[in-house]
Amino acid sequence: MRFLMLNWRDPKNPFAGGAERVTEGYLRALRERGHEVHWFAYAFEGGAPHEDLGGLHIHRAGTKLGAVFAAWKWYRRQPRFDLVIDQHHGLPWFAPWWSGVRTVAYIHEVLGPIWFAFYRGFTARFGQWQERRVIRLYRRVPFWTASQSTRRMLEELGVRRIYLIPYGVHTRPLPELDPKPIGQPLRLAVVSRLQPNKRVDQVLRACRCLLDRGVRLELTIVGAGADEPHLQEETDRLGLRPVVRFTGLLPEAEKDAVLRRAHLLLHTSLREGWGLNVIEANAMGTPAVVYPAPGLTESTLHDETGLVSREETPESLADAVASLLTDDARYQRLRRQAWRRAALYHWDAVLPVACDWLERMAAGEPDPQPRPARPVGPTREPA
Incomplete structure (x- = not known):
């Protein structure tokens, strides 16, 4: 299968953060299952237009404001994808209206008041207003998120189909819990x-x-x-x-x-x-x-x-x-x-759940429910 992730930043972007870490984890797992995986992001200084990161095909074009148009132009020249993942960070990619294939909206959080942490006055108010309007526009698109709080916010904005899959981390739990009494300093x-x-x-x-x-x-x-x-x-x-x-x-x-x-x-x-x-x-x-x-x-x-x-x-x-x-x-x-x-949240527990669900979405299943994760990790407590 062919998967496309649309995300504003890619793993090498200087401003990449937790969202890019988890996104890379999911896509690498799909690649290991034999799928073809592409990631489109806006360009940044020093970033090549195309790059292969261990089997992940990274494509960069456009600015923060022009990336959606750049993605559309690039997409028109590509073979058909089985699933497009439209990742939201305050603004989406509007892929359901130009991709021509099944699309999933992937969102970490509804920014809401976070707009006011980065912008002031009218800009912050407009950002918050348009975010709510855009999510309502997406209300018939299936959403993928990780937390119940985000799920509730999406439901309040009219989204009808929301799938919950927890995040994973690379940090494997200690095989044995260290003795560590609390004290000062x-x-x-x-x-x-x-x-x-x-x-x-x-x-x-x-x-x-x-x-x-x-x-x-x-x-x-x-x-x-x-x-x-x-x-x-x-x-x-x-x-x-x-x-x-x-x-x-x-x-x-x-x-x-x-x-x-x-x-x-x-x-x-x-x-x-x-x-x-x-x-x-x-x-x-x-x-x-x-x-x-x-x-x-x-x-x-x-x-x-x-x-x-x-x-x-x-x-x-x-x-x-x-x-x-x-x-x-x-x-x-x-x-x-x-x-x-x-x-419960190590990648070895979470990735099979996420990949199974993405494959079923790409295959066209009408309402695939994620399966529960199986714990991976600690075995011994301190004596």
């Missing part, structure tokens, strides 16, 4: 693109709250992005320079080592499709403390695999973190349950 971690919608500045303010309460801590921030200069300034303004370390982007093994050493992952995003880094931390035996934001309340189950703060404020986040410092038994329970649950 408290080791905290953030793993994120450093963008305004991730609200990492609120993690910094939560750390200031904890320090003011006499908690000794250290914070490691893994990631890069446009918001880093602001975060560096906030670190200095809050007097946190002695306890905060910015690592930039790290290789997977080094990132896993940071997560394995940390007592807690902190996540304060405005909205997430899911929260892949939560599951990555869980696989390393580290629970998360997160804001009660869409997506995060699914990747972290409150008082089961981590904690969800009462409010989306630094003070509330600090309260949740502090509650674990005096209750190691509770912390160990969260660690154990988070580690076990991470086995």
